[in-house]
Structures are given as structure tokens and as C-alpha cells.
Amino acid sequence: MSASPNRKTKKLSLGTLLARLVLVLAGFSALVPVLWTFLNSFKNRVDIVSAVPKFFFSPTLENYIYVLSREAVAQGLLNSVVVVGAAVIAGAVLGLPAAYALARYPLRWANDIQFFVLSMRFLPPVAVAIPLMVIWLQLELYDTRFALIVTYTLLTLSTVIWLAIPAFKAVPKEVEEAGRVDGYGPYAIFFKVALPIAARSLIGAIAFGFVLVWNEFLIALMLTTSDAKTLPIVASELSQLGRDVPWGILNASVILLSLPPLLMVGVLSGFLNAAFKRKRDAA
């Protein structure tokens, strides 16, 4: 915080007060809609469908019980865990070594490879999903977890490589040199030196990959119809139950769906802090 310009804390000016008001409002805007959804997930239908927003009501667990007891939700949760878990592991196993080699070894094609990895993000998801659907149909793997895992590996792998390169670059060269002096070969240096030292940042990179595929919607929508549906798809379909929108149930499922990525908030803000601390130290 060395560059903080408000060290000369004199009396609070009107401008500062105004600025803080704006910030507090923005902070509220980030949280209130989510809290409101959380509150609504404990309401009976009558309390939600009221002309005046109700802040006080007798809470009920009915919505959660309904959601969690539905077979579709249990199936979706299982699918999400398996698909996302496998894709994240595949992305990490293939991506971390690649990122290390790109960060540490002077390669003629390093820049082009990095750009190729980044350009995976340029592909509009719909443009990937349509041909893949035809491909999986022809291979008779459509609507399977396997198909979704392979497709999601494209997302996790490119994200992990892209974010792990700077993390490996931040490992001090001298430490690796010391490992070499101790008789470690190049592979041992990766596993025993670089990987443990960069671990914190790498976990952040992998967490980003996790959030990306856990939240993914369009590809899952197009590549599954019943067996392999993931949780976001199941949640979005809850709004189409019957004629009335079951708002309480919907709110409960939104909260359940959002919990895993929100649990990552600490890991990810730690990752951001570390990334920018490196930048600050380098400057």
C-alpha cells in the first residue's frame, strides 16, 4: 500500500464522503441481490409472492427439502461433481507441466504456443458445441459424462496453462539452481522444487478452472439431454415446472448451485493478491 495517496488524512472532505457513499452502495449491490435470494429460499410461496417485499417471515426448509429430494437434482449434482472434477484434474495434469516448460525453457515457439492457448478463449462456445454435438452423436457418446469431460478439458486445460505460466515464472531461478547443485534432474526439479514453491498460486489457477466449468451452461445445454445433465441445466429447468414459477424452489436451487464457486472466494482473492504482489515487487 506504499502508493496510497491519502496519507495526509486531514478532515474528511465532501468529495471523500461522496466517494465512500458510492463505494458502500456498490458493495451493497454486490451482496444484496444474493442475500435477498438467500432469504427468499427460506420463504413460503405466499411470502415471496407478496406485493410488498417481506423482510420478516417464518422461515421454512421446504424449498431445500423439495430440491434436494428430487432425483433430477441428485443426478445433476453427481454429474457436475464427476464431470467438473475429472475435467479439472485432466486440465491440471496436462496443463501444469506444459505451463512449467513454457515458463522455464527458452523455446522458439513459446510465444506462438501461448497465443494458441489463449485463442481457445476466442472460440464462441456455440461454435464449439454445435460441431461437437454432431461428433458425439456419430460416436454414440452424446449425452454421456465422458463427452462432457473431454469437452470441458478444452476449457480447464487452456485456463490452467495460461494462469500457471506466471506462477512458475515467479519461482526464483536460484532455488531451482540450488536443486540442480543438489543433484536433482530436470524432472525432479519440477516435482520437488517448482511445484511445491508455486503451489499456492497454482491452486488459484486450478480454482479458476473449476469455477469456469462448474458455471458452464451453454455447452452442457447442447451436449446433454437427460443422463449427463449438469446442475446449472437442472436448475434452469426448475423454472419450467408447471404453470406457476416455483420461486422458492428456484431460489433454493440458485443458492445450492452458487455455493461451491462462492466457497472459492478466499482462494481466488488470495491468488489475485499474490499475482499483483509479484507485479509490485517487480516494479
Next chain:
Amino acid sequence: MTLREKKKKTATATRLPLVFIGPGLLVLAVLALVPTLFAIGISLQDRELGQADTAWVWLSNYVQLFSDRRFLNSVRVSLVWEVLTVSATMGLAVLLGVLMFQCTTARWRNVLSMLFIVPVLLPRVSAAFVWKFAFHPLFGLLTWPYKAVTGEPLDLLASPVTALLTVAFVDVWQWGLFFAVIVLKLLETLPPQPFEAARMDHAKTWEVYAYVALPMLKAPLVSLCFVKMVESLRAFDLIYVMTRGGPGISTETLDMYAFSQGFIESGRISYASGMAVLMMIASTVAFTYIWKWTRPK
């Protein structure tokens, strides 16, 4: 170290990049190139879902697209969406980032940073539902004051004028707050001397940022803008949940139209594929160009 040992060491050292990069790159290449080639192939046929026989129709899908008014509309909506969300996100991020840097203590910065990361972590589907409910004309939290004052329900998602703006608002809510944290962290990496020098010259606070701090951050801010441009391509989830392209076709972006041509309405998978190929070409060309152009070389 003997010569033989040295030789052995360089030999293994040069093989590591291949062993480490090879598999990952191969997987990426297969997963990216095969669908791309397939998409091009399909777009030259007349394939429909649930029909076995297909014929090659070559460019006929593309010719049709350019006289399809709904397609042209979706191109326009996508461009509006792109410009709107990117500029609003960057504007909001710079504003909030500077305010946090200028007017808060370290503790508040941490609290606000935590809060501002929450929206972007929400699944798009969740964010869409959360705000769809907040904007609900009858029992939404945000539309309630309007209803209480005027007695009329306010249905922002039902009017062609406000629907796209409302969905864009959710996108900016997710990304603008997150980028504000990044802008703050970028400002924190700056050395303090230029700030002091500018104050010595009696520069006003806003002048310090407009002429000193932000220009120093030009390169990372351009990268940030680039990231947002790429991410704005993924409008589908929000639009699918909030409006399904409606009212009418006023919020129908390219990916929404391709999806409804391919899946909801007609199952014309080749026609949808043609759109996908055009999107792929446009975005790859545009982003490659912007990337090379903004990188200092």
C-alpha cells in the same frame, strides 16, 4: 562436471519441454481443430436434426444467411451488446477502482475487494435468476419502489428498449465490480513518486488520475479491456435465462439465434453451423488483430 555428464544433462533438459508440452498441446489441438473442421464441413451441407441423409449444398447456407433479416438483426444486437458491456464495464471498473484507491483505508479495500469478487463467481445462470427475480414486475425488490409510487408495475424485461439494457446491466454487475478490484490492485503497484510530483505541481485529484496514474497503466488496462471483449462473447447464459432473445427478437444475439435455429425451432444444424463458422472467423480475426496490435513488440 565431466563432458559426458554435461552432455547427458543437456540431452535430458532438452527433452523435458517436449514431454511436458507435447501431450497438453496435442489434446488442445485435437479438441479445438476437429470441431472447427467439422463445423466448416457441416455448414456446407444441409444437415438437420433427426434426418439421416444429407447432401452437400456448399455455400448456400451462407448466401441464405446474408438475406436473413433475423440473422442481420442478431449481428446488430451482438455488436451493441459487445460495445455496451465492454465500455460500461471498463468505465465502472476505473471509477470504482480509483475511488477505492483514493478514499479508503487498507481494511476497507480488503472488505470491498472481497464483496466485489462475489458477483463474477456466481454461475451466470444464478446471476440471471437473481436479477430476473429482483426485476420481477410484481414482486421484485428493485421494481417495488416504482410500483409503490406510481401504482403501475414496471416490467423492464418486457420492453424492447430496456430489455437489452437490463441484461447488460447484469453482465456489467458481474464484470465491472470484479475489474474494479483489478484496477485497484494495478494502482497499488504504481510507485508513489509521480503522485507526489503531480501534487507538488498543484494538480487536482482527478487530474492526477487522468494524466498521470491511468496513462501509466495503459498497457494492463488495454489487456483488461481485451479480456472483457472476449468474455462478452459469452452472453448466451444471461440472455437464455432472462429473455430467451425476446421480447420479439430484440435481445437475440448471434449465439442465441444459432441455438434457436439449431435446437429450439427447426433443428437446422447446418444453418446454425454456418453462423457458428462466421462467428468463429470474425472473433478469431478480430481478436488476433487486436492482440498483436496492443502487444508492445
